[in-house]
Amino acid sequence: MRREVPLIITILVGTVLIISVFIPPLESLGESFTLFFDIIAVFAFFLGGGNLVRVHVLKLAKKKRDWPFSIVTLVGFGVMLAAGLFKIGNPGDIAASVTAEGSLFNMIYRNVFVPLGSTMYALLAFFVASASYRAFRAKNREATILLVAAFIILLGSTPFGAWLTIWMPESMSILEIPNLAVWIMSSPNMAGQRAIMIGIGLGVVSMSLRLILGIERSYLGEDGA
Amino acid sequence: MVHNNVGVIITLLVIAGGLVWLLVRSFRGKEIDRRVIFLFIMVSVAAPLLATITFKFTATPIVEALYDKIEALPEGSTVLLSFDFDPAMAPEVQPMANVVTRHCLEKNIKIVFMCLWATGQGQLEITLDQVLRRDFAHKIDGVDYVNMGYKAGNEGVLNVIVTDFEKMFPTDVNTTPYGDIEILQGVNSCKDMDLIVSFGGGRPGIKEWILFVGDPTGVPSAGGVAAVVAPQLYPYYPRQLMGLLGGIKGAAEYESHFRERHPNHADMDTPAIIMMGPQTIAHIVIIAFIIIGNVLFFMNRRRGARS
Amino acid sequence: MKNLKWFVLAAVCILFAVSWFAKASGGDGVDNSVLDAFLVTLAAFLTLAIMSFLYQDNPYYKFAEHLFVGVSAAYWMCLGFWSTVVGNLFPRISEGLSNFFLVPYQPGPLNFFFAIPIILGILLLMRLSPKGGWLSRWPLAFIVGTTAGLNFVRYLRSDFVKQISSTFVPLVVDWQGFGHFFSNISLTAGGPLVMMLTNLVIFIGVFCGIVYFFFSKEHTGVFGKASRVGIWILMITFGASFGYTVMGRISLLVGRLTFLFTDWLGIIG
Numbered sequence: 001m002r003r004e005v006p007l008i009i010t011i012l013v014g015t016v017l018i019i020s021v022f023i024p025p026l027e028s029l030g031e032s033f034t035l036f037f038d039i040i041a042v043f044a045f046f047l048g049g050g051n052l053v054r055v056h057v058l059k060l061a062k063k064k065r066d067w068p069f070s071i072v073t074l075v076g077f078g079v080m081l082a083a084g085l086f087k088i089g090n091p092g093d094i095a096a097s098v099t100a101e102g103s104l105f106n107m108i109y110r111n112v113f114v115p116l117g118s119t120m121y122a123l124l125a126f127f128v129a130s131a132s133y134r135a136f137r138a139k140n141r142e143a144t145i146l147l148v149a150a151f152i153i154l155l156g157s158t159p160f161g162a163w164l165t166i167w168m169p170e171s172m173s174i175l176e177i178p179n180l181a182v183w184i185m186s187s188p189n190m191a192g193q194r195a196i197m198i199g200i201g202l203g204v205v206s207m208s209l210r211l212i213l214g215i216e217r218s219y220l221g222e223d224g225a
Numbered sequence: 226m227v228h229n230n231v232g233v234i235i236t237l238l239v240i241a242g243g244l245v246w247l248l249v250r251s252f253r254g255k256e257i258d259r260r261v262i263f264l265f266i267m268v269s270v271a272a273p274l275l276a277t278i279t280f281k282f283t284a285t286p287i288v289e290a291l292y293d294k295i296e297a298l299p300e301g302s303t304v305l306l307s308f309d310f311d312p313a314m315a316p317e318v319q320p321m322a323n324v325v326t327r328h329c330l331e332k333n334i335k336i337v338f339m340c341l342w343a344t345g346q347g348q349l350e351i352t353l354d355q356v357l358r359r360d361f362a363h364k365i366d367g368v369d370y371v372n373m374g375y376k377a378g379n380e381g382v383l384n385v386i387v388t389d390f391e392k393m394f395p396t397d398v399n400t401t402p403y404g405d406i407e408i409l410q411g412v413n414s415c416k417d418m419d420l421i422v423s424f425g426g427g428r429p430g431i432k433e434w435i436l437f438v439g440d441p442t443g444v445p446s447a448g449g450v451a452a453v454v455a456p457q458l459y460p461y462y463p464r465q466l467m468g469l470l471g472g473i474k475g476a477a478e479y480e481s482h483f484r485e486r487h488p489n490h491a492d493m494d495t496p497a498i499i500m501m502g503p504q505t506i507a508h509i510v511i512i513a514f515i516i517i518g519n520v521l522f523f524m525n526r527r528r529g530a531r532s
Numbered sequence: 533m534k535n536l537k538w539f540v541l542a543a544v545c546i547l548f549a550v551s552w553f554a555k556a557s558g559g560d561g562v563d564n565s566v567l568d569a570f571l572v573t574l575a576a577f578l579t580l581a582i583m584s585f586l587y588q589d590n591p592y593y594k595f596a597e598h599l600f601v602g603v604s605a606a607y608w609m610c611l612g613f614w615s616t617v618v619g620n621l622f623p624r625i626s627e628g629l630s631n632f633f634l635v636p637y638q639p640g641p642l643n644f645f646f647a648i649p650i651i652l653g654i655l656l657l658m659r660l661s662p663k664g665g666w667l668s669r670w671p672l673a674f675i676v677g678t679t680a681g682l683n684f685v686r687y688l689r690s691d692f693v694k695q696i697s698s699t700f701v702p703l704v705v706d707w708q709g710f711g712h713f714f715s716n717i718s719l720t721a722g723g724p725l726v727m728m729l730t731n732l733v734i735f736i737g738v739f740c741g742i743v744y745f746f747f748s749k750e751h752t753g754v755f756g757k758a759s760r761v762g763i764w765i766l767m768i769t770f771g772a773s774f775g776y777t778v779m780g781r782i783s784l785l786v787g788r789l790t791f792l793f794t795d796w797l798g799i800i801g
Contacts, residue, residue: 002666006673013674017681031385031392032642036649037678038378038385038393039621040671042612043653045377049609050660052601069598076602084610095400095634097374098614099346101354105610109347111571112578113607116600117312117344118788119582125270125507125785126263126586128778132511133262133518136774142767147515149771150778154512157474157779158505159280174726182285184772185459187730191737192769194460194695195762198738199745201691208680208687219676220669263586270785274793275800316787317780343611377616380682395623395638402636426780436686440694452780456773464698465690472776473783500786507782 007214014212052077080108149184156181233276237506240269244513251521254528262514269510270503278502279495282474282481291447291468292482294420295325300333302419303412307434308338308345308352309425314451315348320476320497321449322352322424327493328483330361330369335408337418339394340375341382341429346398355494367397368407374398379429383437388414416442426451431458435465449475477501544592548577551796576796579788621646699738701731737765 013033020030056070082088083104090096090103099106138144155161161177168176210216243265247257284292298304306326310318329336338353340346349372357364364370373394376382385393390412391403403409411417415438423431423446431448439446445467448458452472462469470479476497484490555569581596622629623638624646630637652671659668705724743755744762751759793800 002669006669009670009673010677010680013677014681014684017678018684021685027388031389032645033678034378034381034384034682035392035620036646036652037381037675038376038616039646039649040653040656040674041377041379041381042616043649043656043671044675045608045612046653047656047659049605050657052605054660066594069594072595072598073602076599077606078602080603080606081609084606085613092399093634094632097346097372097398098610099350099398101350106347106350107571108603109607110351111575112599113344113347113603114312114315115575115579115788115791116582116596117604118315118784119579120597120600121313121781122316122784122788123582123585125781126266128781129266129511129514130259130262132778133257133514136515136518137522138519139522142763145764145767146771146774149768150774151512151515153772153775154508154778157472157775158501158508159282160505160509183726183730184768185456186287186462187733188737188765188768189456189772190459190462191734192741192765193457194699194734194738195741195745195766196769197457197460197691198695198742201687201695204683204687205692208684211676211680212684219672221666260587266782266785270782271789271793274786274789277800313784316790317783343608343615346611346615347607374619375611375615376619377612380686381678384682393620396619396635400619400633400635436690437682440686440690452776452783453773456769456776460695460698461690465694472779473786474779496790500783500790503786503789504779504782507785508778511778511782 003217003220006220007217011212011214014208018212049077049081076112080105083108149188152177152180152184156184233272233278236268236272240265240272240506240510244510244517248513248517248520251517252524254521254524256521257517265510265514266507269506273502273506274499276502277499278505279498280501280505282478282498282501284478284482285475287462287469287471288475288478289468289482290463291325291422291470292328292479294445294447294467295328295332295334296486298332298334298419301335303335303337303408303417304329304420304422305337305339305415305418307341307421307423307425308349309341309423309430310348310427310451311342311344312348314426315351316500317451317473317476318424318426318449319348319351320473320495320500321470321479322348323356323494324476324480324483324497325422325424325449325470326352326356327360327490328487330357330364331487331490333369334419336370337373337408337412338370339373341379341423341433342425342427343375343377345425346375360493366399367401367405371406371408372398380433380437383415383429383433386415387438387441390414390417414442415444418444420444421446422449423447424449426454430454431466431469432461435461440465473497473500473504544577548573551576555796572795576792579792583788621649625650695738699735701734703731703735704728733765736761741765 016026016033017030020026053074056073059067059070060074084098087094087096087098088104089107090098090100090105092100099109136147136150138147152161155164156177156179161181165176165178173179207216211219247261250257295304306322306329308322326336338349340349353372357370361369366372374397376393382393390409394403396402397406415421421434421438421444423434425431425448431446431450434446434448438444446465447468448466449470450458450472452474455469455471455475458466458469458471470476477495477500480493480495480497484493484495551573552566552569555572556566578596578599581592584590585593618633618635622633623635624640624643627637627639652674655667656671657668658664705728708724740758740762742762743758744751744766749755790800
């Protein structure tokens with residue numbers, strides 16, 4: 001029961017979705033299955049929210065390290081949830097968009113979520129710079145090729161790159177840095193990315209087959225193997 | 226360079242001097258503290274931003290392809306713009322979304338907005354605010370554009386709308402029934418779109434649009450993506466992906482190209498063009514740090530070999 | 533040390549109040565409402581709180597980080613509820629709920645099947661229960677099956693078959709004399725020479741790249757040489773990716789600084 005039912009579900013759903021591509025009358029069934037999938041995805045959001053509350057309530061109850069910050073998480077979660085579910089301050093009635101201009105939900109999104117989310121990633125600019133200094137070494141031929149390609153792209157994507165080679169005559173335009181950058185992207189980069197893509201594509205296809213045929217069972221947990 | 230001032234020249238000279246000093250130190254085998262690197266990056270981004278250094282850009286073929294496609298669409302065509310990004314990608318992707326939206330509105334093309342990311346709906350509100358409500362206030366919701374909002378399910382959403390749009394989106398974001406939305410009359414699925422543009426940089430994004438909609442239907446698909454994923458999308462160009470704006474440079478090229486060809490938008494906001502000033506200086510500083518790091522590496526290696 | 537902590541906290545509070553007051557009183561040349569001034573100041577201080585991590589981990593960063601986690605989880609939940617549960621589920625299962633949420637009811641003979649995602653969704657939530665966790669494998673199996681079924685055909689078509697066919701490109705051009713062959717040699721212009729060079733690099737690059745990933749045969753002899761070329765192509769690819777990654781990360785920082793200088797401090801237009 002614990003293993004068989006999930007296996008049957010995976011095989012059934014996977015098979016129907018593949019067949020529905022080839023047999024048009026089954027297209028509607030495939031659509032319905034994906035619609036079910038979309039609805040279950042929302043329950044996954046609820047699960048994520050529920051788990052977050054559980055973890056932080058436990059942290060609070062046991063007064064673990066940094067427990068006062070769990071209050072911040074719970075308050076932030078509660079206020080945002082209330083603002084969204086009850087559409088507090090929404091200019092229209094219940095039918096209006098939850099993100100409508102003027103609503104508390106939108107206000108928190110723009111003034112709390114946006115600055116926090118974007119600054120979190122903006123920090124990476126500093127770490128990329130630091131990593132460039134520490135780890136980007138021309139130790140051998142391969143690393144040097146990587147370094148040269150990176151330099152051309154970095155320079156070629158700015159006006160400085162164009163300025164550096166502006167003196168070149170038309171007949172040598174093949175060597176202008178912006179041109180080289182465009183060519184690297186659309187030729188060697190494309191070739192390398194395509195080789196990777198074909199490899200990943202084959203990997204996804206074989207893994208999908210393994211799942212649908214019931215060979216791959218690791219997602220069922222320890223007793224599912 | 227359109228604008229310059231003494232302050233920024235002094236700052237740039239200080240940055241250049243500092244880098245030379247660090248280079249000399251590295252010849253002596255001395256490491257740099259990470260906070261010094263952080264400071265250099267901060268100053269090299271802030272100084273040109275304060276001085277508003279701007280440049281003119283020429284559109285590369287991959288950017289021009291999207292511009293030309295929109296330009297060639299007849300009035301009344303329907304374009305689907307999908308906002309598949311979050312605030313973390315917004316500095317790069319929002320300018321693309323804004324300028325492509327502006328271009329479509331300028332050409333009187335009907336726009337169907339939707340999102341595969343929940344955060345996309347919040348970002349879409351920003352574009353509607355900054356472009357549509359500000360400069361195209363006469364455009365009517367439901368007639369010239371419609372906001373279908375977000376749906377959960379990633380590629381699951383695409384698998385439904387590729388054959389039946391109404392099944393996934395029975396109403397727009399304001400719960401107006403599908404049948405009452407004028408712009409959607411005659412639109413049964415994604416096959417009825419003239420162009421699909423996804424703005425994003427993660428999963429789901431333009432890759433999923435190509436796999437689930439573009440390739441099966443043949444509807445032209447294009448993307449505006451964060452720089453991090455742009456190189457990965459080149460294998461699709463030009464057969465499966467007709468155009469791509471990669472990173473802030475792609476956005477700046479599109480802004481420059483659009484403004485040049487539509488003089489009535491000469492005063493429009495050009496955040497991407499403005500951002501390319503700091504971007505240029507920061508790139509030079511990072512290249513300098515890579516060189517300094519390598520000098521340090523080779524000096525230490527030579528010392529190691531001697532001893 | 534403890535006093536310093538409180539001193540810093542007091543300084544932050546005072547700065548916040550000063551900023552709020554300055555923004556509200558139009559000190560930056562823009563008339564803001566008290567609420568707008570508060571919101572801009574809040575956004576700016578949250579930005580600075582995250583940036584303070586560059587110096588070292590500190591309570592202000594932790595505060596901002598924890599707030600972000602809570603707010604973002606609730607954001608996704610609310611959007612999921614209103615867009616998909618209210619938008620797609622309620623109209624198919626209940627007229628009463630549809631009327632309450634003002635969404636058009638969609639009666640249908642097969643709507644009872646929508647009990648399936650509800651049951652599977654509830655089973656997914658059982659993961660929170662200490663004893664019924666194993667039941668969550670059923671919806672998980674549905675998710676895995678759907679993903680496998682959806683991806684199988686699409687990846688095979690778009691990322692394998694189409695990529696292979698796109699790689700078979702003409703490697704030589706029609707010969708129309710030296711003048712024509714060497715015309716338009718700008719790499720972006722795509723003259724015959726450039727076209728030939730590009731196509732050669734794509735064909736050989738993809739082939740050698742795949743050879744490098746083929747581990748069932750020892751990389752020696754001709755195979756080894758092809759694999760070596762594959763490595764070089766991949767190195768250029770990674771170099772290009774690195775260049776674009778740097779560009780992306782710097783853009784994000786520029787975005788935040790633009791906000792601080794424009795919306796908060798008002799020192800650039």
